[in-house]
Amino acid sequence: MNRNAGSRVGSVMLGLFALVMLAPLYLVIVNAFKPESAIRQRPFSADPGVLSTDYLRSALSSPDYNIIKAFGVTVLFVVLVNALSLALAGPAAYVIARGTRPWHKGMLLVFLAGLFIPGQVLVIPVIYVLRFTGLMGTIPGFVMYEATLTLPLSMFLFVGYIKSIPRELDEAAQIDGAGRLRTFWQVIFPLMRPVVVTAVVLHTIGVWTDFVNPQIVLGPTSGLYTVMTGVYSAIGLHTTDLSVVYPTLLLAIAPVLVFFVIMQRKIVGGLTAGATKG
Amino acid sequence: MRPSNVTLTAPGPSDNPPVPERPRHTHHTSPRPLRARAARSLPSIFMVGPALAAIVAFILIPVVVAGRLSLTDWDGFSDNSKFVGLDNYVQLFHDPDVASAAYVTLVIAVVGTVACNVLGLGLAVMLNGQGRVKAMLRGLFFYPHVLGAVIIGFLWSAILSSEGAVNTLLTAAHRSKIPFLSDPQWALAAVVFVVIWSTFGVNVVLYLAGLQTIPESLLEAARIDGASRWQTFRQVVLPMLAPTVTINVVLVLVQLLRVYDLVLAMTDGGPAGHTQTYAYLVLSESFLNGKIGYASAQSIVLMVVIAVLAVVIVALRQRSEKAVEL
Secondary structure (H helix, E strand, C coil): CCHHHHHHHHHHHHHHHHHHHHHHHHHHHHHCCCCHHHHHHCCCCCCCCCCCCHHHHHHHCCCCCCHHHHHHHHHHHHHHHHHHHHHHHHHHHHHHHHCCCHHHHHHHHHHHHHHHCCHHHHHHHHHHHHHHCCCCCCHHHHHHHHHHHHHHHHHHHHHHHHHCCCHHHHHHHHHCCCCHHHHHHHHHHHHCHHHHHHHHHHHHHHHHHCCHHHHHHHCHHHCCCCHHHHHHHHHHCCCCCHHHHHHHHHHHHHHHHHHHHHHHHHHHHHHHHHHHHC | CCCHHHHHHCCCCCCCCCCCCCHHHHHHHCCCCHHHHHHHHHHHHHHHHHHHHHHHHHHHHHHHHHHHHCCECCCCCCCCCCECCCHHHHHHHHCHHHHHHHHHHHHHHHHHHHHHHHHHHHHHHHHCCCCHHHHHHHHHHHCHHHHCHHHHHHHHHHHHCCCCHHHHHHHHCCCCCCCCCCCHHHHHHHHHHHHHHHHHHHHHHHHHHHHHCCCHHHHHHHHHCCCCHHHHHHHHHHHHCHHHHHHHHHHHHHHHCCCCHHHHHHCCCCCCCCCCCHHHHHHHHHHCCCCHHHHHHHHHHHHHHHHHHHHHHHHHHHHHHHHHHC
């Protein structure tokens, strides 16, 4: 077998893949600065004569939705869901990972079963639970529901990781007089950094890109929209007007992409580490 | 420090029976006053309680509620709903919309799972190891995951529309346009393509993680034995990756069986319902049309199908992994 030829074919294939991945991104960036006719006639060109920031500016001041507000709301949700998720999953995973009784195993199974329950099954009846508790259409209701959806994955990652931390550490802390909760937060939790990073990365992507839950649980009457639900309602009205579609998409993805490029190694690396641990 | 740590490192296997693990737990079973035991487990209950309460309130109770609603004809707002038993489930199996949505979902799930795993594994093998270009490419394949399916759907629908970028290229090359989104078969193919485009990056990452668990010494041994690249891959890498394959197949399949946002933004189920997935049917058709009872029955069926598939795949893979070991 000719290894050189093989690797050359490989490089060409990789290049083609890279092109298919990048082309849509290029089109969003270039066409966000062009009038409708130029987008339709020469979508790939970046002719300085027609480029203008007008379309971006009108997308920024769109009466349909306020992109800045959407980003603020989404970031707030990401932070709240991650904080609540850690506060709930951390101590519970610790007790379950250290537990030796059958009910500990049983509880882990209850948590993991959540991995196989699709969001579409839950979102209809969850509305009735939220109405019953008076939390429907509110930020606390949405954050509590969304954080609960992160628990199965967190438990899966955390329990496995805590089991790899020696028990001697817990015992030493307890001899020094620390209670279980303190032992967890002050001794075990700091050691869980890699797996916590993985969980936070996954939950952040999950909350950020979620569409169904904010759309249905927050509802149109709350006046709250995330980047996803905001873009959906803004573009839904103008699907055929590409000089609205492209700038709106660019504004929604540009900050996320910048963040991703800066954090790329951490994000992909964290996932790789998380996958090997789990 | 426990004495077991010392004895475990001793070479003689005969004089260190596995007793040291035992004494630590005997106090659980020893008769103690009930109150003292309750006081001891109080912190544990306090630590597990909130998470368990959340799961019960927002996952277990809703599943039970969905099960109950699925036996009624409730429309979502009227005060009285009738108990209809299994009528919704019977109706579901005779509903042409359900059959068509199930077919669309099956195509997406099967083609997507195969493609994402083949691409994921192939690219992971090519991108394994150090290097700036490799690291950049890993990020490039993964980036759709941070965009969100709604945005990806709108983006590709703009690119593939009849006046979109691809058709402009075809026209410029004097070819006829392709009705990517308006022809039923092309639209389904387009959805499948975009699903794969936006998903396989995560498989690349997971397979890379799996590759890193293969000890370098095994690969070296194969090289010394004169194995070709393909032989090494087939006989060393692939068997070692068996558990990773299982995880990837289950994860992607479970994910693709519930594709919704992407279709909503890309084709809105069209043309004429030909890209309507099962999840789309549940949420956009049944739920919003006030057929809560029927939508609940549909969603329960989806849940059962996903759970059964996941269990079957894991069981089959475990059996074949055992067969490899023997």
